[in-house]
Amino acid sequence: MSGEALVRAVRAGQTVEAAGHLDGMTDAERRTCLPALKELRKELRTAQWSESSRKAYPALHAAGAACHTGAAGAATWIASADMRWSQASPGVFLRVLGDREPAWLGDVAHRLAERPVTSRISYALLSGLVQLSGCEVPITDAYVEGWFEHIGSTWHRGGTVVERLRQEPHLARMIAALFDSLDVTSRVAWLFGDGPGSWYNALAELAGEGTLDREVLVDACVARLLRGGAPADQRVFLKLLTCLDLSRDEERERSADWIALASQATSTVAWHAQSVLASLALADELTPRQLAEMSSGVLFRTEKKLVRAQLVLLGRTLRRDPSTAGELLPAVAQAFGHEDTEVQERALKLVERHVAGPDVPEGVREQLVKKAAELSPGVRIHAERLLGAEALSAAPVIHVEVLPPVPERARLAPAPASAAELAEEVGALLASGGDVAAFERTLDGLVRQAYDDRDGLVEALRPVVARRWWIDADPHYPNVDTYFREAPYGLEVVLATLLGHVRTDTLHAAVQQGTTRGGCRHAALSRAFDARLWEVAHRILVEPLPFLLATPTWGTGLLEPEELVARLSAYRRLDTRPGTADFAQSLLRVRRDDRATAEAAAGRARALGTPEGYRLAQWLTAEGPDLPLSRRRTSGVRILLELGELEELQGQFPSEFRGLGRPLSVFKDRWYCPHWDQSDRQHWSAVAPGRRELVAARVLDDLSSVAVDDSRRGAAILPLLAEADGEAGEALHLCLAYGLGARHTEDRLSAVDALLVLAARGQLDAGRLGGDLGQLVRRGAVKPLRLAESIRTAAATGAYATVWSVLRETLPILLADLSTDATIGTPARGLGDLLAVAADCAERTGARGDVAHLAQAAGRRGSSKLVTQARRLRTALSQGVAA
Template sequence: MSGEALLKAVRAGQTVEAAGLLDGMTDAERRACLPGLKELRKELRAARWSASSRMAGPALHAAGAACHTGAAGAANWIAAADMRWSQASPGVFLHVLGDREPDWLGDVAHRLAERPVTSRIPYPLLSGLVRLAACEVPTTDAYVEGWFEHIGSTEHHGGTVVERLRQDPHLDRMIAALFDSLEVSGRVAWLFGDGPGSWYHALAQLTGEGILDRKVIVDACVARLLRGGVPADQRVFLKLLTCLDLTRDEQRERSADWTALASEATSTVAWHAQSVLASLALEDELTPRRLAEMSSGVLFRTEKKLVRAQLVLLGKVLKRDPSTAAELLPAVAQAFGHEDTEVQERALKLVERHVAALSASDGVREQLIAAAAELSPGVRIHAERLLGAGALDSAPAVHQEVLPPVPERARLAPAPVSAAELAEEVGALLASGGDVAAFERTLDGLVRHAYGDRDGLVEALRPVVARRWWADDDPEYTHVHEHFREAPYGVEVILATLLGHVPMDTLHAAVQQGTTRGDCQHGALSRAFDARLWEVAYRVRAEPLPFLLATPTWDTGLLEPEELVDRLTAYRRLEARPGTADFAQALLRVRRDDRATAAAAAVRARALGSPEGYRLAQWLTAGGPDLPTSRRRTSGVRILLELGELEEIQGQFPPEFRRLGRPLSVFKDRWYCPHWDEAERQHWSAVVPGRRELVAARVLGDLSSVAVDDSRRGAAILPFLAEADGEAGEAVHLCVAYGLGARHTEDRLSAVDALLVLAARGQLDAERLGGDLGQLVRRGAVKPLRLAEAIRTAAATGAFATVWSVLRDALPILLADLATDASSGTPARGLGDLLAVAADCAERSGARGDLSHLAQAAERRGSSKLVTQARRLRTALTQGVAA
């Protein structure tokens, strides 16, 4: 009877009454109640948001934990995700569990503390269990974070943070856990605010009072900084170290640690370490050897601020004590290999001021000569005068352009023979997204096996798709068909159809009516791609296809005409009806650039006597592939393209494919764009292989956003466009231009990859790209500093001539505005950096010639970076300096 009463009280949400019933139960009686509580939990889970579920949740949460007599079961029940929405309070848990043995309570406490922080186990519950058990305090991330939030909260505690810390019996253990944890510091960083009442000052005050061991805390801070980590973590420990206000002795005894931090830590930490070492060096408390060791690490860093500060420090030490030249000048020469020529020049000038202090017999001059080989060609002229005309090999080397290997087409492997092998590839495709080749052969494999042995295929696929949300039998997922009505989500719609989760009326509606998904500029590409997937899913249920006609021959999406004729012949023999979308995709993919091969295939296709054979023959003899007319339009700072109609993709093509040939307007109102999945975008070039300008024009708006609106990952499609077939025209080059000016590094790297691949394939129109970049920078769509970073990365791969050929046409546009008034014209921020890259490329590639408006920039007054680099570029172009 007590079990029935408990279940009734729990269902009614009477937590207090349920707790009273539990108090009088034996362990055996509690275990007997568990099956009923589990059934109720299953019932409430199906209607998680109902009023009855929310009402009964807290009582069920507490009662289930109390009825588990095993610590593992109780901990699992308390931490269960489905209990999180209506959980019992910590006080209720401590009441219903308070009569257990201390060892049992300690076991539950530690099991709960070991759960991830995302489990959100309340700290009052954890600390209460630890108190009742009188056990050792856990030092897991979840417990430590809860402790920090508890101490830092003013809601339930009086006094300041430092007062609460003084009273905490576990202070030493928790502070030690803060330094040892790999993750917790990042999540509690927001608690470390500034001001007298902050954690920083509280810990520093307790350290000063001797409550915390100063040496232990200082060593722990330095060790945590040496360990590295995300910047948020590093800022916490650096700020705490700063608040401790280290004495000179404490700084001196850790000089090796500061050296390591200055060389390898994040910029903020490295700057602090450098400043500590600088103060030691200027007070003669750092040996020249240690300073040289530190300099060798810092001068290899990319942060120019750190590098320049280090050269200034070395200059001060050398000026105070010229006898250190033999040890310090080789360290200065480490900067000869820095990517910034201004840094190289600073280092060379420093060597020039102190080289006279060197002894002829110490061998340091030979070290400097060897290091000077790393100087850029323009700076090496000064090094030759300094170190001797014969010391350096001044003969200009013949520049050899370094470009990536030209991508080669790869044939698709046949579809997997066995269902088990196919299931493995489906799993890999679902996990990674796959490329065009993996996607197409897996899709063809699903069609072939569904035609030959559907039951065997389904059996092999069950374990692979078991964790997909639509494969769950949970009643919550009752609208799977609505999900797939919006989009097929790659092969998932076919998998869900094979396992009976998508009804026929949903598939039929998708095939007949298409979709409104993506009424945007690249909606035409996605609709054509989706149409074939829906058709395959429908035919798998209604009229299985023996195989797909449109499976490409090559990984770029192209299909050989003879292969398509062979497939149509097999369809004819099997009396199979081709899929409308599949055949349309096959026509767009079939290769027509080899006229002789296309004509021979057309003869064979016409001989089949089928409608598809006649259509293919007509398509193969029509020429092409054609591209629509285009014209430039401006929208704000953007330069975009509009496309005219492409008549050949109209007529007999299905409606979802005709959109590919319809005009593209820049100013047409657009609905929300759902095409955020990068895995889908890589397939768009394979929808219209040989016509990448069509794809580029439709993604141009996205590419402009990575530069103008600072959006992220929009340029990920650029490498696919560069490797695709077809003409690289106006749209492709504009896409690359926007990508080179992207806000985020990963987008700029994608654009650099595309630029180099186009150059390697001989498809880069440097004049067009340079002109586009000049106009985009001038309009404000591309920032010069971002462009300089991207173009410098491209040059660093060894493509100096390629980069110079682009900048040769971009710079005159940017310098033109300065030519009208060479003394007061305001240059764009970053123009000096672009000129620096151009000068480096011109020097290394041996470029010569005149550059419009460069002379006026070089003759401006002052020594700004723009003027200095303009003069350097002019010298390189007029003297023909080469590496």
């Protein structure tokens, strides 16, 4: 009867009464209660957020743990995700479990502590179990993080952090765990705070009074900084190290560590290490060899602040002790290979001041000559005069442009032959997203296997899709049919249909009515892509297809006309009705640029005698592919494009495909955009292969946002567009211009990749791109500093001539804004950096000629970066230096 009373108390949410029933129960009696508690748990899951469920869960949580007599079962029950939102309190758990053996309690404590932090096991419960059992403290992420939050957040207990730390019996071990953990630090860093009552000062005070071993704490901080990690983590350990206030002896003992940190650590840590080493060097507590070793690492860093500070330190040391020139001048020469020519010039001037000194050994000049070969051509002229290195200019190297290999079309492999192989492909595609080729061959494979052996395919797919939400849909998720009526979500609608989770009428409505999602600029592309997926899923249920007509021949989405004719012929033999959307997609994909091949295929298509054969023949013999007329429009600082109508995509095409040829307006197509998930965008260029301008115009606003609004990942489509087929026109070049001025590094790198691919294919219009960049910078849509970083990255790959051809068109537009009066006109921030890249390209390629308005910029007063680099570019263009 006690078991029945326990279940009634749990169902009523009477936690105290349930705990009373558990008192005095034997292990056997508790085990007999488990089946009823598990059944109640299943029942509560169906209405997890109802009032009765929320009321019963805490009592069920405690009772279920107490009725498990095995430590593993009890720990699993306590950590269950379904009871995480309505847990029993730690005090209740400690009461109902407190009569167990200490070894059992310690086992449960360690099992719970080993759970991921996301399991959200209460630290009060963990520490209570540890205290009851007397077991060793578990050093896991969950326990350590819980301990730090317990010490740092429980202000209601009174006292300061340092006072609470003094009361902790396991203080040294927990602090050591902080340094050893890779994951805890970033999650507890927010607790450390600042000021007198912070963790930093508390730990420093405890180290000062001997409660913590100071030397161990210092060594741990330095070791963690040497290990590296996220900048937020590094700041925690650096701040703690600073609060420990190392003595000069402690700093000197760790000279090797500071040298390693100055060379390899994050900027903030490297700056601290450099300042410590500088102090040691200026106090003659760092040997010239150590300073040279430090310089060899720091002078290769990209942070100009660190590099310049290092050159200043080397200069001060050389002035104080000229006898160090033999070891330090070769170290200075390490900066000759720096990407910034200003750094090269600073290093060369430093060499110039000391190379003629009496303390410079004979062999040093030879070392400097060898390093001078790494100087940029303009700076190298000065080095030749300084070092007398005639060999540097005796045989100038003619610039050879380095561009990536031209991407070759990759033919699609046949669809997987077996259901098991296809299931593996599906699993990989669901995990990674795949590309056009992987998606299309997998989709075709699903259609083929469903036609041949649907039951076998379903069995093979079950383990692959077992974790998809719609397999065992939670009642709190949207209805599966509603979900797939809004969008097909790639292959998911096909997979859910195969496994019987989408109704026929839902798919029929989707095929007949199309998408229910917005009228944004992307809608034409997404509707065409989605329509085919809905149709494939619908036909699997009502009229399976033997294979798909529109599966492309090539990875770019193009379909060879002979293959399409052969597929239509097979359809006729099998008496199969083609899918409307699939056939429309096949027409858009069929290649028509080879007129002889297209006309020959048209004759064979016409001979089939089917409506689709006649339609294909008509399509193949028509002129195309055509592009609509476009015109520029401005919207704020943006330059966007509007497209006119494309008549050949109207007429006999289904409604979901006609949008591709309809006018595109800048100011009308501003409805809510549901295409926040960019996984489908990689397929858009394959919807209309050969017409990438249609795609580029529809993603142009997204590309403008990566520069104007600092959005992220919008430029990921650029390399795909660069590799796609079709004309590279106004829309694509505007997209590229915005991408080069993107806020985030990954977007700028995508734009650089696209720039190089277009150049390698001979499709880059440098004049158009340069002009677009100039106009966008003038309007404020693109920041010169970001553009300089992108364009410098492109040049550094070896594409100096390509970059110069673009900048030659950009610079006149930007320089025109500078007044001929050197006292008037404020240049845009970053223009000097653009001029530096241009000068480097001109020097390396031997470019000659004149750039409009460059002379006025070079004639301005002062020695700003803009003026210095303008003069350098003017000199390079007048001398035609070649590297």
